[in-house]
Amino acid sequence: NRNPQEYIKLLNPSGLPSFRLRLKVGCPVILLHNLVPKDSLCNGTRLMVVRCSPRLINAKILTRCKDRNLVFIPRISLTPTPDNLPISMRRR
Numbered sequence: 001n002r003n004p005q006e007y008i009k010l011l012n013p014s015g016l017p018s019f020r021l022r023l024k025v026g027c028p029v030i031l032l033h034n035l036v037p038k039d040s041l042c043n044g045t046r047l048m049v050v051r052c053s054p055r056l057i058n059a060k061i062l063t064r065c066k067d068r069n070l071v072f073i074p075r076i077s078l079t080p081t082p083d084n085l086p087i088s089m090r091r092r
Contacts, residue, residue: 023049023057033076041071 023029027049035041040061047059050070057073 023052025049025051028062029059031073035073039071041073047071047073 029047029049031041031045031047032043034043040063046062048062049057050060051058055075059071059073060069061071
């Protein structure tokens with residue numbers, strides 16, 4: 001008998017990343033969402049994590065750098081289109 005919250009954390013529907021994303025300072029990441037295309041924050045932009053906080057990631061742009069080198073990536077809520085689940089799931 002599991003707690004309903006624990007059971008929901010175990011679900012991994014298509015279109016959503018894992019429940020917990022673990023980033024470390026210095027690790028490279030690739031942006032998968034168009035945030036601000038005019039500032040080079042679009043799909044495929046390579047970044048390096050400089051600092052992590054609960055609601056924000058401070059990163060350095062490694063490719064297509066314009067004027068700014070450091071950028072802030074906010075927490076984004078993801079809601080996929082429902083597949084076969086009777087509820088809609090949302091990850092923050």
